[in-house]
Amino acid sequence: NAGVTQTPKFRILKIGQSMTLQCAQDMNHNYMYWYRQDPGMGLKLIYYSVGAGITDKGEVPNGYNVSRSTTEDFPLRLELAAPSQTSVYFCASSGPGQGAIPGANVLTFGAGSRLTVL
Amino acid sequence: GQNIDQPTEMTATEGAIVQINCTYQTSGFNGLFWYQQHAGEAPTFLSYNVLDGLEEKGRFSSFLSRSKGYSYLLLKELQMKDSASYLCAVDGNNRLAFGKGNQVVVIP
Numbered sequence: 001n002a003g004v005t006q007t008p009k010f011r012i013l014k015i016g017q018s019m020t021l022q023c024a025q026d027m028n029h030n031y032m033y034w035y036r037q038d039p040g041m042g043l044k045l046i047y048y049s050v051g052a053g054i055t056d057k058g059e060v061p062n063g064y065n066v067s068r069s070t071t072e073d074f075p076l077r078l079e080l081a082a083p084s085q086t087s088v089y090f091c092a093s094s095g096p097g098q099g100a101i102p103g104a105n106v107l108t109f110g111a112g113s114r115l116t117v118l
Numbered sequence: 119g120q121n122i123d124q125p126t127e128m129t130a131t132e133g134a135i136v137q138i139n140c141t142y143q144t145s146g147f148n149g150l151f152w153y154q155q156h157a158g159e160a161p162t163f164l165s166y167n168v169l170d171g172l173e174e175k176g177r178f179s180s181f182l183s184r185s186k187g188y189s190y191l192l193l194k195e196l197q198m199k200d201s202a203s204y205l206c207a208v209d210g211n212n213r214l215a216f217g218k219g220n221q222v223v224v225i226p
Contacts, residue, residue, distance in 0.1 A: 031212060033214070035216075040126075040218070041218055041219075042122075042205060042216040042217050042218040042219055043161070043205070043207075043216040044216075045213060045214070045215065048212075048213060050212060058213065059215075090160060090161075104149055104151075104166045104168070105148060105149065105209050105212055105214065106151070106163050106166065107151075107153075107161075107163070107214060108163075109160035109161055109162070110160060111159075111160055112159075112160055
């Protein structure tokens with residue numbers, strides 16, 4: 001099991017460029033999430049999905065888009081990159097009744113993608 | 119919505135005990151989680167509480183009081199590798215909201 005795989009690990013963008021952060025999980029999890037983490041701050045939820053074909057906005061969705069065409073993949077698209085989107089992005093997934101904790105929504109995170117917009 | 123508050127930083131000596139507090143307000147509650155995050159790495163799951171009381175897991179214990187909107191994480195017998203940020207997260211209807219995290223620095 002690879003768990004949650006994010007690509008790229010690092011990227012520098014110019015203002016106004018677009019890009020897609022890829023996220024894939026091989027644990028057959030229903031739920032997937034995108035968070036961003038700014039220095040010294042907690043994780044802010046951008047978008048999440050409770051299953052293929054279903055996506056919902058989190059706390060900070062502006063400037064981003066997502067799609068969930070398969071259970072495994074949950075790409076995050078940045079349109080017209082802005083300096084305020086400089087951050088570390090984490091993808092995560094979870095499945096109901098995961099592991100030894102029935103009913104607990106335990107998140108497994110990818111390694112993160114560090115994005116700088118100049 | 120959800121609001122989660124944690125103190126920001128503390129320093130402790132190897133072998134000591136530290137308690138990290140978390141207070142929260144939420145409109146829905148499916149459980150409270152503690153995650154550990156080392157610098158430059160992804161968060162990893164530490165503990166989960168959904169009922170009031172103490173959950174013990176080796177050197178780490180977590181306590182929850184739902185009526186007070188309060189939890190703490192207790193780290194015993196501190197080791198250098200415990201230097202990390204500890205994040206409190208509340209599950210409100212399958213959406214985890216995270217606090218800013220508490221940075222623990224362990225010194226010899």
